[in-house]
Amino acid sequence: MSEALMSTYARTDLAFERGEGPYLYTADGRRYLDFGSGIAVTALGHSHPHLVKAVQEQAGRLWHVSNLFRSPEQEKLAGRLVAHSFADKAFFCNSGAEANEGAVKIARKHFAAKGQPEKWRIITFEGCFHGRTLAMLAATNNQKYMDGFGEKVGGFDQVPFGDMAALKAAITPETAAIMIEPIQGEGGIRSVPTEMLRALRALCDERGLLLILDEIQTGMGRTGKLFAYEWAGVAPDIMSLAKGLGGGFPVGAVLATDAAAAGMAPGTHGTTFGGNILAMAAANAVLDVMLEPGFFDGVQKRASYFKQQLTMLADRFPDIIGEIRGQGFLMALKCQPANTAVAAALREEHVLGVLAGDNTVRLMPPLTIPEKDLAEGIHRIEAACLRLRGTAKAESAA
Secondary structure (H helix, E strand, O other): OOOOOOOOOOOOOOOOOEEEEEEEEEOOOEEEEEEEEHOOOOOOEEEEEEHHHHHHHHHHHOOOOOOOOOHHHHHHHHHHHHOOOOOEEEEEEEEEHHHHHHHHHHHHHHHHHHOOOOOOOEEOOOOOOOOOHHHHHHEEEOEEEEEEEOOOOOOOOOOOOOOOOHHHOOOOOOEEEEEEOOOOOOOOOEEEHHHHHHHHHHHHHOOOOOOEEOOOOOOOOOOOOHHHHHHHHHOOEEEEEOOOEEEOOEEEEEEEOOOOOOOOOOOOOOOOOOOOOOHHHHHHHHHHHHOOOOOOOOHHHHHHHHHHHHHHHHHOOOOOEEEEEEEEOOOEEEOOHHHHHHHHHHHHOOOOOEEEEEEEEEEEEEEEOHHHHHHHHHHHHHHEEEEEHHHHHOOOOO
C-alpha cells in the first residue's frame, strides 16, 4: 500500500489491471467475478464496447467547456431522463453525495420561493446512507461516520425505519421533505415495502411535503426497472441518481418536477465539472444500451434465476447464510458468521462482494452478466460456504 495515500480506506490487498464484462484481472492473470460492480457502478460490466467507443470518440473532440455555455450533450441526456421518468427537469453533478445535496437544496428552495422559508427540515430514516459531505453525514446520522468532524449540520430529523407513527409524529411546521432510499444499500439491503412507499407519497400529498427518493444505488436498472420507484407505481417529487448512470464514469444527477424545482433560478446552484461533456457521453451511451427493447426483461429474468439459486444455497447452508435480501441485481447475503469472514471466503474463490450494515455482504453483478457467469458465481459462492463450514468444523474440533 502506498504511504503517499491518505489512510481513509481499509483496502483489500488486490489490484486489477483490466476488466472484461463481469470479470476483473490482476497483473499476474488471476480472474475474479466482479459481484461488487464498483459498488453498483459498472452497470454494463467492464469495457463495454459501446461505452468505450462513445467516451473515446468524445475525448477526441472536446472534454470540457463549463456550464457558462449551452451543452447539447446535457440537453440530450436531460431530455431522455425526463422522458423516461416522473421528472420535468434535470441537474447534473459529479457524485451521489452531490446529487443528494442538490436534492435537499431544491426542496428547501422550493418552500423559500413560495414564501415559506421556515420549512427547511428533512426527515430521514435509521439505517440510511446519503453520502459523506458534512450535510449528508447529518442526514445519515450514523455516529461512526460523524466522529471528529465537529458539530452536526442542522436541518435533519431521523425516525426508525418503517415506523409510520414515529414519522407522522416527527412532522412539524418546519418540515419540508421526507428523504428515503427505496432499498437501503449501506444499511444492509433493507427494502422499503411497496405499501410504505405508497403511504409516504400519500402522506406527503396530505401534509404538503416533498418526497425525495435517493436512487443513487437503486436507480439505472439495478432492481430490474430503470428506477426502483416504478415497482411501487408512485413517483417522487425529487430523485437523486449517480453510480450506474455513467457506467463507471463519475456523474450524478438530480431529477425533479417543474413544481418542486420552481425555486431553482440562475445562481441558486452550480458546479464546475458537473455535466461535463465526457460524462454526458458516457451516460448517454449507458442509456443507449438500457433503453434497447427487451433490456430490462433480460435483467429481470437473469436476476430471478440468481435469486432462486442464492435461496437454494441459503437452504443448504443455514449456518452461513441466514437470509437472502434484495431485488434485481441488488442482492445481499445476511451472514451468520462475520460478514468480513464471508467476504474473505468469497475472495478466496475469486468472487468480489461488498460489505454492508446488519452483517451483510452485497452481491451486485453487472446488469449485462450472462446466465452462464451467474451460474459460475453460484458455484463459487457454494465453494466459499463449504470453505467456511470446514473452517468452523476445524475450529470446533480444536
